[in-house]
Structures are given as structure tokens and as C-alpha cells.
Amino acid sequence: MNLILKISLRNLFRQKRRNVLLGIAIAFGVMILVIANSFANGITDVLLNKLVARIAGHVSIAFSEKSNFNSPIFRDKEKIFSVIKNNNEGVREVEENVGVFGRAIGNGKADTIIIVGIDLSKELSAETRKEIEESFRMIEGTFQDLSRKDVENPTIVSEEKAKYLKVKKGDIIRVRYTNLFGNDQAARLTIVGILKNDNVFMQGVIFAELGNLKKLMGFRPYEIGNISITMNDAPKNAVKLANKIHSQLKPDIAVIYGQLKYNGKIINVSTLGFKTDDESKKVLEKKIKVINGEIDKVSSKKNVLINKTLFDALGIKPGESFEIVYKNKFEDKETIVKYNLTAVFADDEMTDKNIVFLSEDKFYETYYDNLPEDPKKIKDAFYPKANSSLTDILATEWILLKRTSTTDELTKKYKDMGKGKWKATIVDVQTMYESASDVLKLEKALNLITISAVLVLFFIILIGVVNTLRMTIRERTREIGTIRAIGMQKNDVRNTFILETFFLTLFASFIGIASAFVVMRLLSTVTFNVTDNPMSILLVNSHLYFFPTFLGISSNVLFILIIAVVTAYFPARRAANLSPATALRHYE
Amino acid sequence: MIEIKGLKKNYMLGETTVLALRGIDFNVSEGEFISVVGPSGSGKTTLLNIIGCVDFATEGEVKIGGVNLSGLNDKEITDLRLNKIGFIFQTFNLIPVLNVIENVEFPLLLMKKFTAAEVRKRAEKLIEEVGLKEFIAHRPAELSGGQRQRVAIARALVTNPDIVLADEPTANLDSVTGASILELMKEMNQIEKTTFVFSTHDANVLKYAQKVIKIKDGKIVDGE
Numbered sequence: 018m019n020l021i022l023k024i025s026l027r028n029l030f031r032q033k034r035r036n037v038l039l040g041i042a043i044a045f046g047v048m049i050l051v052i053a054n055s056f057a058n059g060i061t062d063v064l065l066n067k068l069v070a071r072i073a074g075h076v077s078i079a080f081s082e083k084s085n086f087n088s089p090i091f092r093d094k095e096k097i098f099s100v101i102k103n104n105n106e107g108v109r110e111v112e113e114n115v116g117v118f119g120r121a122i123g124n125g126k127a128d129t130i131i132i133v134g135i136d137l138s139k140e141l142s143a144e145t146r147k148e149i150e151e152s153f154r155m156i157e158g159t160f161q162d163l164s165r166k167d168v169e170n171p172t173i174v175s176e177e178k179a180k181y182l183k184v185k186k187g188d189i190i191r192v193r194y195t196n197l198f199g200n201d202q203a204a205r206l207t208i209v210g211i212l213k214n215d216n217v218f219m220q221g222v223i224f225a226e227l228g229n230l231k232k233l234m235g236f237r238p239y240e241i242g243n244i245s246i247t248m249n250d251a252p253k254n255a256v257k258l259a260n261k262i263h264s265q266l267k268p269d270i271a272v273i274y275g276q277l278k279y280n281g282k283i284i285n286v287s288t289l290g291f292k293t294d295d296e297s298k299k300v301l302e303k304k305i306k307v308i309n310g311e312i313d314k315v316s317s318k319k320n321v322l323i324n325k326t327l328f329d330a331l332g333i334k335p336g337e338s339f340e341i342v343y344k345n346k347f348e349d350k351e352t353i354v355k356y357n358l359t360a361v362f363a364d365d366e367m368t369d370k371n372i373v374f375l376s377e378d379k380f381y382e383t384y385y386d387n388l389p390e391d392p393k394k395i396k397d398a399f400y401p402k403a404n405s406s407l408t409d410i411l412a413t414e415w416i417l418l419k420r421t422s423t424t425d426e427l428t429k430k431y432k433d434m435g436k437g438k439w440k441a442t443i444v445d446v447q448t449m450y451e452s453a454s455d456v457l458k459l460e461k462a463l464n465l466i467t468i469s470a471v472l473v474l475f476f477i478i479l480i481g482v483v484n485t486l487r488m489t490i491r492e493r494t495r496e497i498g499t500i501r502a503i504g505m506q507k508n509d510v511r512n513t514f515i516l517e518t519f520f521l522t523l524f525a526s527f528i529g530i531a532s533a534f535v536v537m538r539l540l541s542t543v544t545f546n547v548t549d550n551p552m553s554i555l556l557v558n559s560h561l562y563f564f565p566t567f568l569g570i571s572s573n574v575l576f577i578l579i580i581a582v583v584t585a586y587f588p589a590r591r592a593a594n595l596s597p598a599t600a601l602r603h604y605e
Numbered sequence: 606m607i608e609i610k611g612l613k614k615n616y617m618l619g620e621t622t623v624l625a626l627r628g629i630d631f632n633v634s635e636g637e638f639i640s641v642v643g644p645s646g647s648g649k650t651t652l653l654n655i656i657g658c659v660d661f662a663t664e665g666e667v668k669i670g671g672v673n674l675s676g677l678n679d680k681e682i683t684d685l686r687l688n689k690i691g692f693i694f695q696t697f698n699l700i701p702v703l704n705v706i707e708n709v710e711f712p713l714l715l716m717k718k719f720t721a722a723e724v725r726k727r728a729e730k731l732i733e734e735v736g737l738k739e740f741i742a743h744r745p746a747e748l749s750g751g752q753r754q755r756v757a758i759a760r761a762l763v764t765n766p767d768i769v770l771a772d773e774p775t776a777n778l779d780s781v782t783g784a785s786i787l788e789l790m791k792e793m794n795q796i797e798k799t800t801f802v803f804s805t806h807d808a809n810v811l812k813y814a815q816k817v818i819k820i821k822d823g824k825i826v827d828g829e
Binding site for chain 1: 654657659660679680683684686687688692694696698700701702703707711712714715716760764
């Protein structure tokens with residue numbers, strides 16, 4: 018063993034009482050620091066992983082059709098799931114996040130509720146199952162009862178909500194809610210289970226089977242609501258996954274390829290929408306030249322335009338009507354839409370193909386309700402050239418919002434978005450680290466408070482370290498003189514004392530960590546009955562929740578070791594700088 | 606081996622300047638066994654400290670093995686002490702947390718020149734020579750005064766130094782033990798061919814010395 022190391026370690030046991038007392042003080046400080054940090058981590062873990070992640074996932078894909086946040090719908094489930102499937106590294110669960118606010122009427126009592134869909138068809142991972150079982154403890158019935166066919170709309174309610182609504186298992190609740198299309202609806206829900214949940218914010222939630230709830234809300238089988246993705250090692254993987262999904266969700270130009278029917282003639286046409294925001298209108302006015310028809314502006318929302326090629330083939334006049342028939346992507350059916358021609362336009366880029374040009378308002382009315390088959394598979398469908406100015410003004414399949422990295426950026430994005438009146442479905446890919454970065458800030462604030470408090474504690478302890486070291490150096494002055502006389506260099510003398518403090522702090526830290534685990538274990542056994550208090554959000558199963566992490570503890574210990582070493586450095590240097598002759602002459 | 610010319614040493618004691626050495630000149634040749642004799646406060650320890658490079662001259666020149674000490678920095682002086690000089694102290698000055706063999710090995714380990722096996726072998730040889738083979742694992746606190754001084758002698762000789770300086774090595778020992786220590790030093794001087802300079806104020810130990818330097822009030826009064 019290294020000589021200096023050996024001397025330092027053995028010196029630790031020379032002044033046992035003094036070192037033990039100092040060690041206890043350091044261990045106590047470490048214990049408090051570890052407990053406080055673990056508690057702060059625990060709060061973050063509960064808020065982020067057991068609440069935010071459970072509600073919105075580590076990564077979420079949110080939809081909003083026609084600027085309506087009450088229409089969280091995407092019409093092409095296949096498309097979204099194929100993108101997720103291509104990027105499934107680290108993905109634990111993919112859930113469809115469907116919920117609706119409503120007013121529930123029980124036995125003489127009514128209250129606001131949120132109906133949340135649960136997908137019972139999926140195999141849950143052991144970790145998710147454990148989290149669910151910990152969060153929701155069934156008092157009556159099981160989650161599987163939601164798939165019962167013998168009762169009307171089976172649901173599970175919380176114990177508190179059941180008490181408030183004066184209902185029990187087997188009773189019917191009447192619910193009023195607004196469906197995806199803004200229509201008021203009513204439904205009867207049968208209670209098949211009652212659960213207990215410590216989280217006060219989850220007590221208003223009523224659970225229903227996902228498919229059942231989607232039907233009530235007006236979803237068709239190929240349509241989906243918001244998606245939440247939970248991940249393994251979310252801090253490392255979530256942002257990466259969100260960026261990948263985002264890059265693969267870039268929308269194409271939306272095209273309806275079908276047949277135009279007019280006066281016995283049937284011609285294949287590509288129907289396109291033009292954007293109606295101010296910027297796009299300017300570009301459109303410049304680009305398109307009306308050659309037939311009397312209209313105020315090309316960009317008017319009322320306009321139904323056709324290109325000259327189609328006009329020549331049809332022989333139609335402005336003011337006359339025509340039909341477009343196109344095959345739908347789903348359900349093997351056709352959609353027929355009727356339009357009145359307002360004008361004919363000429364454009365160099367749009368001469369080869371037959372084109373119907375609509376404002377995006379008119380275009381999306383048809384497009385989303387009955388998605389057309391994929392025009393990319395049809396050779397004759399019109400797509401503008403890559404560098405064409407048309408690409409910026411044509412309606413797209415959806416609008417993909419840019420990625421953000423903080424809550425502030427996210428808020429700004431939604432604020433900016435609120436200024437426009439979007440016609441297309443908005444798709445937003447985000448992680449909980451931006452949507453809930455305030456929670457992370459809370460963790461940082463808690464840690465800061467903890468560290469500040471502990472710093473005061475350590476300041477007191479370090480005064481002890483300095484005094485102990487001074488006493489030690491005074492007692493060992495002749496010994497310093499001897500080892501210097503024999504030939505030990507100044508640096509080695511200094512390092513001997515620093516190492517002594519380092520080891521004392523290290524051993525005391527280990528004891529402090531062990532004590533912290535014992536105390537946390539004991540505190541975790543205490544039960545708190547505070548289900549009607551928002552503070553219950555910080556509890557798991559009515560118990561305090563600590564979440565110690567290796568990184569957290571290591572950085573705490575490192576921080577303390579650095580402070581101890583820095584504190585020991587100056588007295589140790591003074592000891593090393595003693596003249597050997599003076600030190601040898603020293604007598605206690 | 607040691608050349609001293611016009612050596613003076615002053616130090617402050619409160620407001621008073623103490624003239625510890627007032628101009629010392631003498632030379633020591635290789636393998637000599639020299640005693641510096643004088644009453645308490647005569648400057649013996651100061652002289653040995655300066656020769657041993659743990660203290661510095663105020664004036665004059667000290668050369669060890671031809672090297673002038675005044676031109677060396679702290680690191681070089683420390684290396685010189687480690688490689689060329691062995692110390693034996695009046696109060697033994699062993700390191701209390703190390704046992705006998707570890708104390709003896711200590712200077713060799715500082716040199717960082719030898720393997721662990723070589724260090725152990727050399728230390729064991731010295732311990733055997735000073736007659737403490739059975740006490741190899743004992744801590745200093747478990748030894749008698751004479752035994753501790755034997756360990757100190759072994760420690761001083763383990764690096765095979767050019768000079769061993771012993772400051773009143775028998776002052777804390779009874780006369781029989783003191784005599785045996787001087788016998789041992791003399792024996793080691795003959796075995797290892799190491800130069801020994803030791804200070805004493807005990808006239809009885811003079812018979813062991815090849816050469817006696819008498820010092821009084823910081824001056825040599827008799828150099829035979």
C-alpha cells in the first residue's frame with residue numbers, strides 16, 4: 018500500500034474519540050443531504066413519472082382538428098402507428114389517450130367528471146402493471162370488468178366520486194358530454210368497479226373501455242386520439258424519440274384524386290387546396306391568372322377554380338356545377354362532392370394535369386371527413402415540383418408544429434398558434450421534459466433549498482474539521498519535523514493530512530448514506546391519511562416516497578469530499594511548510 | 606565528506622538575537638566516528654542541524670560530499686537529506702503508527718528506488734544487525750527506550766547514507782543502555798563504513814569517539 022495512504026489511514030485511528038465525533042457530525046450532514054435529495058427526487062418522480070408520464074406519456078403526439086382543441090383526432094391511425102413502430106427503441110408502452118369532460122348525474126347528485134379510456138386489449142409491461150396497481154387499488158370489481166358486454170357502457174369510479182354521487186357498484190350514471198364534432202350527447206354508464214386512489218387530482222376520473230369511449234365520442238375505427246408513449250430510461254431516450262417521430266411526420270401536399278363528372282363527361286382530376294393566410298394569399302394572387310369568370314380575388318374562400326387544361330376538356334362555364342367522386346382510403350367506399358365553378362385560371366406549372374383548385378376551408382371539409390386513397394400511388398395525380406412556389410401555398414395533409422425544448426418555448430408556440438385560424442389538423446410532438454419542465458424546475462428549486470440548508474450545516478462541521486486538523490498538526494509537529502528531516506517532501510506531508518481528512522469524510526459519508534437509507538425506510542413505513550388534501554399527490558400508497566439515485570448520492574458525496582479537501586488543504590499546507598528544525602524543537 | 610568554513614548561526618529569541626554558532630571551521634573525512642562535545646546551549650544541536658540540512662547557516666559555508674548547501678532549494682535539500690544523511694534523535698522520534706519494520710522501511714520507501722522485496726530485505730537485515738529481529742512487528746510504544754533507539758539507528762542506516770548524525774543519542778537512556786547504543790553505533794560504523802557525527806555532553810562517551818570536537822558558546826575550543 019502506498020506509504021502516505023498507510024500513514025493517513027492509521028493516523029485516523031490515533032485520535033479515535035475526536036475523529037469519531039467529527040465523523041458522526043459529517044455522517045449526520047450526509048444523512049440529511051441524502052434524505053432531502055431523495056425526497057426531492059421522490060416528489061419529481063411522483064409528479065413526472067407517476068402523474069405527468071401516466072397522463073401524457075414521456076413523449077406525446079397531440080392532435081387538434083380545425084383549430085379545435087376539443088377535437089383531438091387524427092384520421093389515419095395506420096400512419097401514426099407505422100411511424101411509432103419504425104422508432105420503437107426504448108418504447109415501453111404506446112397508449113391512445115382519449116378522455117372527455119362531462120357532467121355526471123348520480124342518485125340525486127351531479128358532478129363534473131372526466132371519462133378516460135383504458136385499452137384492455139394490450140399486454141402491459143410488468144412495470145406499468147405495478148405502477149397501475151400501486152396508483153389504483155380496486156375496492157370492488159376489476160379493470161377487466163370494463164370489457165363486460167352484459168351491461169351498458171361499463172365504468173369504474175373512484176371511491177370518493179361514488180360517495181359524492183351516492184352510487185354503488187351496479188348503479189347507472191347518466192352523463193352529458195360534448196362529442197368530437199361539438200354536438201352535445203348523453204350516455205348511460207354502468208358502474209362495474211370502485212377504486213381507491215391517493216391522488217386527489219385523479220378522483221374525478223371515471224374509467225371506461227377505450228373502444229367503448231371512442232364510439233361514444235364519435236371516433237371511427239381507423240381514427241385515433243392523442244398518443245402517449247412511455248419509455249424506458251426516459252431522460253435519455255424521450256427527446257431523441259420525439260425528434261425522430263417529428264422528422265418522420267413531415268406532411269405532404271394534400272391531394273384528392275378522383276373523377277370529375279360534368280354533363281356526361283368523366284375526367285380524372287387532382288383536387289388541391291390553397292392556404293388562406295395572408296402570406297399565402299399574396300403568393301397566390303401573383304401566381305394565378307384568371308382567364309374566365311368574374312371574381313373579386315383569386316384567393317377568396319368561396320372560389321372553386323379549375324385550370325385551363327380541364328376547362329378545355331370539359332367545356333364548362335363559370336357558375337355551372339360539377340361533381341367529384343373519389344375512392345376513400347378506409348371502409349371501401351366513395352365520396353361524392355358537388356361544386357359550383359367560379360373561375361378558370363392559367364398557370365405554366367399546372368398545364369399537364371387536370372386540376373381543381375379549392376380554398377383550404379372547402380378542401381378540408383371533404384378531405385378529413387373522408388380521407389382519399391393515397392394519391393402517391395397514382396401516377397396521374399398532380400404534385401408540384403420540389404422547388405415550386407406552389408409548395409408553400411398548397412394545403413398539406415396536416416400541420417406539424419415545430420419541436421420545442423422548454424415550457425416557455427412550448428407556451429410561446431401555442432400562443433403563436435392561437436393567433437392563426439388553422440384549417441388543417443395540427444400535429445404536435447412533445448416530451449414531458451418540455452410540457453412539464455416546471456416540475457423539473459421545482460426539483461431543482463427543492464435541491465437548491467436543501468443544499469443551502471445543508472451548506473450551513475456543513476459550514477459548522479467544517480469548522481470542526483479545521484479545528485481538529487489544527488489540533489492534530491500541533492500534536493504532531495515534532496513528527497512532521499522528523500519525517501521532513503528523514504526526507505519526506507513538503508507535498509507528501511501536505512497530502513498525508515489531506516488524505517486523512519478525505520478518508521474520515523469518505524468513511525463518515527458511507528455511514529451517513531447507510532443511516533439515510535435506514536431513516537428513509539423507517540419514514541416510508543409511516544401511513545398518512547390525507548386523501549382529501551392536495552399534498553397527497555406527494556405520497557405513494559399513503560406513504561412518503563423517497564427516490565435515492567446513484568448519481569444524486571455520488572454527487573452529494575463528491576461535493577462534501579471536495580469541501581472537506583479544500584478545507585483541509587490550508588492547515589495541511591501550513592504543516593508542510595514548517596521548517597524541520599523548528600518542528601523538531603517543538604514540545605507540547 | 607563534510608567541510609565547514611566560518612559557520613555562523615544567529616536566531617531570534619523574542620527580541621534578543623542569540624549567537625548560536627560564532628564561526629566554526631572543521632572537516633570530517635569518510636568513515637570517521639566523531640563526537641561533538643559541549644555543555645547544554647553550546648550550539649551542538651544547531652551545528653548538527655545545519656550539517657543535517659534541517660537548519661540553515663546565517664553565514665559561512667557548509668559542503669556535504671562536495672555540494673555547497675547554500676545553492677540548493679527545498680526539494681534538493683530534502684532529497685539530499687534522504688539520500689546522504691541519516692538521523693538519530695535524542696527522543697528517538699519514531700513514527701508511532703508504524704511498527705518496527707515499517708519505521709525502518711520508511712526512508713527507503715520515500716526514495717522510491719527499490720522494489721517492495723528489496724526494501725523488506727534491507728530493512729530486515731538492519732533490524733537483525735541492531736538485534737531486534739523478534740520485535741519486527743511491534744509498534745514503538747511497545748518497545749523500551751534502548752530498543753526504540755536501536756530502531757532509530759536501523760532507520761538512519763537503512764538508506765546507506767554517507768553520514769549519520771546523532772543528536773545526544775544516549776541522553777534519554779540509562780548508562781548501560783546508552784553504552785550499548787554507542788557500542789552499536791561504533792559497530793555499525795565499522796560494518797557499514799558510514800561516517801558518524803554525534804553530539805553529547807556526557808564525558809563518559811568520549812572513549813568511543815575517534816575524534817572529539819569540543820564546543821563552547823558556539824565556538825570550537827578543542828578539535829582533537
